[in-house]
Amino acid sequence: MSLTALQAIESDHLIPNYARQPVEFVRGEGARLWDADGVEHLDFLSGISVLNVGHCHPAVVAAVREQVGRLTHTTNLFYTEPAMRLAQRLAASSLGGKVMFVNSGTEANEAALKLVRKAKPRGEIVVLRGGFHGRTYGSLSATPQESKQAPFAPLVPGFVAVEPTAAAVTAAVHDGTAAVLLETIQGESGVHPLDDELLLAARAACDRVGAALVFDEIQTGMGRTGTLWSYQQTPVVPDALTSAKGLGGGLPIGALVTGPRLADVFQPGDHGSTFAGGPLVAAAANAAFDVLDDPALLARVRDLGELLRERLEGLDGVANVRGRGLMVGFDVADAPALATRLLREQRLVVNATGPGTIRLLPPLVVGAEEVEEALARVAAAL
Ligand code: PLP
Secondary structure, three states, X not given: OOHXXXXXXXXXXXXOOOOOOOOOEEEEEEOEEXXXXXXXXXXXXXXXXXXXXXEOOHHHHHHHHHHHOOOOOOOOOXXXXXXXXXXXXXXXXXXXXXXXXXOOHHHHHHHHHHHHHHHOOOOEEEEEOOXXXXXXXXXXXXXXXXXXXXXXXXXXXXXXXXXXXXXXXXXHOOOOEEEEEEOOEEOOOOOEEOOHHHHHHHHHHHHHHOOEEEEEOOOXXXXXXXXXXXXXXXXXXXXXXXXXXXXXXXXXXXXXXXXXXXXXXXXXXXXXXXXXXXXXXXXXXXXXXXXXXXXXXXXXXXHHHHHHXXXXXXXXXXXXXXXXXXXXXXXXXXXXXXXXXXXXXXXXXXXXXXXXXXXXXXXXXXXXXXXXXXXXXXXXXX
């Protein structure tokens, strides 16, 4: 089917909530994508940090092939080994508590919001301006962006949005606060790392009133910043974290991971999801985990991230290069125009998070040569 035919179907039959680029991808491998005309593209977006293991990683493909012919779904009324193994690994690699599976990032945050409210009934939830936590009602209510929230009012009550500063968080937290929810690096608003002072203030404020500190690691987790979880490069340990995106190696799965204090807040009947943690997605996630929980790979992510940022700083027309590991943002005069030029003329897939910011989220298996290639394409498009 031609691209024009696909666009006609979109126009007639798809609710127009996405602005798609006029490209049909048909195959992927590592950091490469091929379109329907057989043209190769370099992918520095990874499906927005989903393909951390790269496209069609052989270990993920093998695990899915093996599992899909054996057992795909049972519900959580029964045991399956892939989900149990994954929960054990997620908890052991991070907060040492317990795990609840869901199907996406926004659902992971919904679970976290319900959990902290149950832990501290009717408590307020403090969130940060510039944060993004998802599109369903709870997560949207935690996403203080006028353009995203306003058409859907009234939202869920009990959220308080403050500027991302230590002083503002400290002032906002009181005895009636159930939680502070934040991203250690605000991704959707343009890759803005929060400073340690803010994270330490949030930790102290939560401890002062018995509130939960929850880190949304949906974009920053699964090795993206050069450690398995981004909080591991900060002086702060949260009480719970949420994961999705890169967790499933390309398949949809999310998770809420708690520390010991919140591990038994939910009891049977409090929350659930038919598909969550099914054996197929959990098998894919276990295979992705094997790839990403590797000190050598994580060290390479840190090194390549440094190289990428250093070299971007040397390019004319690029300002405010920032990020950690292979989560990188930089400012340019007209980011949407540059992203379009990169895609159409340079065959480099990136994303503009706003009018002035380009975000790079390459697969974590990217090679140094591919980083050089991407830099050359950015330089040419500038
Ligand atoms: N939280 C963060 C930090 C995200 O970056 C995203 C997605 O971009 C979400 C939550 C929502 O995840 P999903 O699109 O899987 O619902």
